[in-house]
Amino acid sequence: MRNKRALAALASVALTGLLVSGCGNSDDSSGSGPVSLTVWTGFTGGDAPGYDEIVSDFNAAHPDIKVTMTKMSWDTIQQKLPSAWVTGQGPDIAAPSSDPNAIAQYVKTNSVLEITNTGTGDDKVNTDQLAAELVKEFTYNGKLYAVPANYATLSLYYNKKLVSKPPTTVAELQDQAAKLTTGGNYGLVLADNNTIQMWPILQWLSGGDIVDANNCSVVSTPAGIASLQPWVDLVKNKKISPVGLSGAEADSLFSAGKAAMEINGPWAAPSYQKAGVDFGLAAVPAGADGKPVTLGSTAPLAISAKTKHPQQAQEFLAYWTSKTAQLKFSKTTGFPPLRTDLGDDADLKADPTVSIFASQVSNARLYLPQVPNATKVDTDAYVPLIQTATRDGDVAGAAATAAKKINELTGCTQ
Amino acid sequence: MLTKSLKWIYVGIGLLLAIVPLIWMVAGSFRTEADLYGHTASLLPHEWTLHGYRGVWQQLPFLRLLFNSVLFAGVTTALTVLFDSMCAYALARLRFRGRTVAFWLVLVTLMVPFQVTLIPVFMELFHFDWLNTYQGLILPRATSAFGIFLFRQFFMSIPKELDEAARIDGAGHLRIYWRVILPLAKPAIATVALLNFTNLWNDLIWPLVVSTDNTMQTLPAGLALFAGQHVTDHAVLFAGAIISLLPIAVVFFLAQRYFVAGISTSGLK
Amino acid sequence: MTTLLRKAPAVLGGRGRAAGYLFMAPSLLILGVFVLFPIGRSLWYSLHNWTVGAAEQPWTGLDNYTKLFGDAQFRRALANTLIITVASTAVLVVIGLGLALALQSENVVSRVIRSAFFFPTVISLTTVGMVWRFLLDPDIGLVGGVTRALGLDPVNWLQSTALALPTVIFVNVWKNAGFVMIVLVAGLKAIPGEYYEAASLDGAGRLQTLRSITLPALRPTMLFVTFMVTVQSLQLFDLVYVMTGGGPLDHTETLVTKLYRDGFVNYETGYAAATSWVLFIVVVLVSALQLRIFRYNDAD
Numbered sequence: 011m012r013n014k015r016a017l018a019a020l021a022s023v024a025l026t027g028l029l030v031s032g033c034g035n036s037d038d039s040s041g042s043g044p045v046s047l048t049v050w051t052g053f054t055g056g057d058a059p060g061y062d063e064i065v066s067d068f069n070a071a072h073p074d075i076k077v078t079m080t081k082m083s084w085d086t087i088q089q090k091l092p093s094a095w096v097t098g099q100g101p102d103i104a105a106p107s108s109d110p111n112a113i114a115q116y117v118k119t120n121s122v123l124e125i126t127n128t129g130t131g132d133d134k135v136n137t138d139q140l141a142a143e144l145v146k147e148f149t150y151n152g153k154l155y156a157v158p159a160n161y162a163t164l165s166l167y168y169n170k171k172l173v174s175k176p177p178t179t180v181a182e183l184q185d186q187a188a189k190l191t192t193g194g195n196y197g198l199v200l201a202d203n204n205t206i207q208m209w210p211i212l213q214w215l216s217g218g219d220i221v222d223a224n225n226c227s228v229v230s231t232p233a234g235i236a237s238l239q240p241w242v243d244l245v246k247n248k249k250i251s252p253v254g255l256s257g258a259e260a261d262s263l264f265s266a267g268k269a270a271m272e273i274n275g276p277w278a279a280p281s282y283q284k285a286g287v288d289f290g291l292a293a294v295p296a297g298a299d300g301k302p303v304t305l306g307s308t309a310p311l312a313i314s315a316k317t318k319h320p321q322q323a324q325e326f327l328a329y330w331t332s333k334t335a336q337l338k339f340s341k342t343t344g345f346p347p348l349r350t351d352l353g354d355d356a357d358l359k360a361d362p363t364v365s366i367f368a369s370q371v372s373n374a375r376l377y378l379p380q381v382p383n384a385t386k387v388d389t390d391a392y393v394p395l396i397q398t399a400t401r402d403g404d405v406a407g408a409a410a411t412a413a414k415k416i417n418e419l420t421g422c423t424q
Numbered sequence: 425m426l427t428k429s430l431k432w433i434y435v436g437i438g439l440l441l442a443i444v445p446l447i448w449m450v451a452g453s454f455r456t457e458a459d460l461y462g463h464t465a466s467l468l469p470h471e472w473t474l475h476g477y478r479g480v481w482q483q484l485p486f487l488r489l490l491f492n493s494v495l496f497a498g499v500t501t502a503l504t505v506l507f508d509s510m511c512a513y514a515l516a517r518l519r520f521r522g523r524t525v526a527f528w529l530v531l532v533t534l535m536v537p538f539q540v541t542l543i544p545v546f547m548e549l550f551h552f553d554w555l556n557t558y559q560g561l562i563l564p565r566a567t568s569a570f571g572i573f574l575f576r577q578f579f580m581s582i583p584k585e586l587d588e589a590a591r592i593d594g595a596g597h598l599r600i601y602w603r604v605i606l607p608l609a610k611p612a613i614a615t616v617a618l619l620n621f622t623n624l625w626n627d628l629i630w631p632l633v634v635s636t637d638n639t640m641q642t643l644p645a646g647l648a649l650f651a652g653q654h655v656t657d658h659a660v661l662f663a664g665a666i667i668s669l670l671p672i673a674v675v676f677f678l679a680q681r682y683f684v685a686g687i688s689t690s691g692l693k
Numbered sequence: 694m695t696t697l698l699r700k701a702p703a704v705l706g707g708r709g710r711a712a713g714y715l716f717m718a719p720s721l722l723i724l725g726v727f728v729l730f731p732i733g734r735s736l737w738y739s740l741h742n743w744t745v746g747a748a749e750q751p752w753t754g755l756d757n758y759t760k761l762f763g764d765a766q767f768r769r770a771l772a773n774t775l776i777i778t779v780a781s782t783a784v785l786v787v788i789g790l791g792l793a794l795a796l797q798s799e800n801v802v803s804r805v806i807r808s809a810f811f812f813p814t815v816i817s818l819t820t821v822g823m824v825w826r827f828l829l830d831p832d833i834g835l836v837g838g839v840t841r842a843l844g845l846d847p848v849n850w851l852q853s854t855a856l857a858l859p860t861v862i863f864v865n866v867w868k869n870a871g872f873v874m875i876v877l878v879a880g881l882k883a884i885p886g887e888y889y890e891a892a893s894l895d896g897a898g899r900l901q902t903l904r905s906i907t908l909p910a911l912r913p914t915m916l917f918v919t920f921m922v923t924v925q926s927l928q929l930f931d932l933v934y935v936m937t938g939g940g941p942l943d944h945t946e947t948l949v950t951k952l953y954r955d956g957f958v959n960y961e962t963g964y965a966a967a968t969s970w971v972l973f974i975v976v977v978l979v980s981a982l983q984l985r986i987f988r989y990n991d992a993d
Contacts, residue, residue: 096746119746254852262656266461464838511720520710535976537928540969544731564727567720626817
């Protein structure tokens with residue numbers, strides 16, 4: 011008997027000891043002092059200081075609110091955020107992912123707060139000063155659920171040691187990519203997975219596309235196949251890029267001076283500078299039809315539906331997208347400004363980096379905007395299409411498979 | 425003679441394969457990007473740099489992460505050894521109804537991949553209000569089916585005359601377990617402790633999912649997040665990996681003697 | 694495992710019952726609440742179109758399971774998982790046994806070499822994956838560098854649809870060979886010396902001794918290591934996730950990377966749960982199969 015009791019005591023001490031010692035959820039909002047807001051983002055690239063500035067400037071201007079931003083990999087956010095927000099844990103504000111149509115999932119689970127604090131004036135989100143397509147991308151059933159945290163365009167980075175004059179037409183780009191592939195160097199590194207999208211730009215340049223206005227696949231149309239074929243041939247036969255590169259691997263090749271050219275966003279510039287590559291920046295060459303085109307990329311900034319401070323959180327988003335904050339952000343990071351009323355700012359036009367990226371805003375297109383299951387269209391259809399074609403060269407076959415998959419995912423009925 | 429030289433050729437090739445990647449990793453943490461790309465055929469650095477380690481050291485709250493890791497892996501391992509050996513004592517030394525069922529249940533849990541239960545466990549911890557707490561981090565991992573097996577095997581190899589003698593002296597179960605069985609089980613304790621400590625130390629997803637709070641982050645998780653921000657700088661990636669490996673390496677070299685003894689004597693025969 | 698499953702000898706009579714429950718309570722409570730109940734929960738999810746946090750979780754019966762078998766990615770993941778498991782286990786047992794036989798003696802040299810082989814066991818799978826990913830990269834890795842130095846073209850191991858899976862298996866073997874070796878060394882030591890003496894008196898050769906004495910005596914140990922290695926291989930995730938992410942073109946996709954993709958990238962919790970139940974059943978079946986293969990006349 012004695013033993014039994016002793017055992018029970020042992021077991022329960024072991025268990026309860028932990029319960030008591032563990033610290034509960036701390037939430038200092040109940041006390042006096044400033045309201046705390048937490049923000050999760052995946053902005054870990056060279057553009058990180060720009061976002062830090064927005065946060066510290068906001069905190070300085072708002073003594074009653076204290077914003078803390080935590081940066082982690084997009085992967086980690088993807089693992090943690092959905093269940094965290096559903097259960098009312100996690101941050102007040104987050105940039106969930108820079109994938110196309112990333113907010114849709116959170117809208118579906120009622121995890122994000124509708125942004126109502128819109129209009130004119132510095133304390134509101136000035137939606138009419140933001141690019142219309144971005145506002146559209148984050149609007150579901152007529153309600154706005156996020157603001158853009160940034161809006162980047164992609165430009166052509168070239169290694170000045172290898173490239174004397176950057177290409178201005180798609181024909182020149184293809185020609186140089188092939189010629190510069192020599193002596194262990196790659197002409198144009200192309201990432202096809204875990205990356206900012208590069209292949210769609212090539213397709214657009216050569217007159218192709220992925221889906222049409224009804225979200226139906228156009229990759230396997232004659233124009234679609236013709237737009238991929240020359241690029242696939244360059245990769246497969248001329249080896250202008252290794253196959254199957256991730257974004258990080260492509261960047262690392264360019265950093266090491268092993269790649270002559272790469273299409274990338276403004277976030278890459280600081281790390282290339284740090285790596286000591288002597289690089290130049292040029293607009294993406296004009297397409298086959300003579301018109302310029304590039305990719306526009308944005309990450310949404312959304313508020314948890316369960317935040318205790320919806321007011322202050324919206325105030326923060328208003329500040330983030332304000333004229334003052336965006337002007338400073340562009341200067342720090344080289345990103346084009348989010349706002350149309352900064353388009354003519356003399357300072358920004360004089361900045362060599364900002365001007366290159368900003369000059370392409372009017373030519374930029376989003377990847378799979380508001381396409382149903384956009385993430386899966388990318389990972390399950392588009393990435394396999396590029397990976398298959400660049401390995402076996404059969405563009406038509408791979409495109410037919412991809413087209414079927416895309417139509418299944420988007421719900422297109424033809 | 426021939427078989428002997430064949431044997432050493434076999435061991436030699438194996439040893440080369442086992443060690444070269446590790447040397448290359450350690451060397452890589454001291455190499456510049458230019459060196460790494462420029463001298464791919466070289467095992468050792470041509471020019472040395474410390475910027476990988478410097479970056480990790482300057483940008484991470486090192487002591488905090490180390491403290492969390494030691495707390496998480498250490499406390500959990502201690503509890504695991506206690507709970508597993510208790511459970512194994514019952515399974516190996518006592519007879520009661522339900523023992524076989526209990527044993528099979530333990531066996532089944534060994535076959536469940538961790539990712540399968542991740543979401544349901546997260547929801548449970550949420551309902552218990554245990555997210556972002558140390559008990560949420562530690563308790564769900566505080567027992568291991570493999571440990572229970574190992575202890576059970578080991579206990580079964582201990583002569584039962586020892587218990588009987590103790591019982592004649594009037595000792596109860598708790599006393600027999602604590603005073604007779606456990607002192608004899610040191611090699612098994614070392615084995616279970618080393619394997620569990622290693623697993624917990626290396627675990628990335630669990631601490632990331634249970635704690636949304638950065639002050640509770642563990643060293644490998646913190647290093648992984650940090651490395652995720654420097655994906656194009658190999659020296660930083662290698663340095664981070666080596667730093668999180670070091671404590672484990674120390675534990676390994678201290679405990680390996682007992683570990684081998686534990687495996688050989690735990691009745692896996 | 695046969696010995697593992699052997700009934701424990703009864704030491705005590707009726708008095709053991711309450712104490713037995715109490716001694717088992719902490720472990721069983723934890724396993725019950727944090728493993729068994731959740732796996733039951735996931736069975737429940739798998740019968741729904743379940744999404745974390747959705748307002749409605751519609752019941753779909755066995756739809757997720759029928760959908761699985763029409764899903765080419767799933768079939769590939771299942772095939773890859775089985776290939777990885779069978780190949781890794783077979784190679785590991787052969788290599789591990791060779792190392793154990795070569796290094797079983799208790800001298801300093803053997804002990805040091807054994808430690809070197811065992812060390813990869815304590816390195817995290819993510820680190821192992823990262824190192825090998827870079828090591829095999831044709832542009833920065835030592836392997837590519839040496840290939841080039843020999844005047845050959847470097848091979849893109851992890852990006853080749855033909856070579857990626859064998860490469861993953863190789864790295865899995867690299868990581869676990871030391872563990873298999875150590876356990877088998879322990880098993881070899883436990884074989885009574887008289888067996889060998891008797892065999893040499895009978896004039897048995899080296900190979901014959903191995904076949905008629907060593908291998909049969911090693912059987913329970915073999916069962917134990919193959920069980921550990923197969924369960925680990927069937928659940929392979931981190932290594933693949935870091936080295937290839939399941940690619941190229943799903944050629945290294947495993948059941949766990951698949952359920953991770955469905956559950957944590959596409960947020961189809963119900964569908965991922967169905968995959969996890971298939972995996973669970975596969976693990977149970979494979980384990981049962983092993984028990985049969987290794988069944989032998991246990992003394993008790």
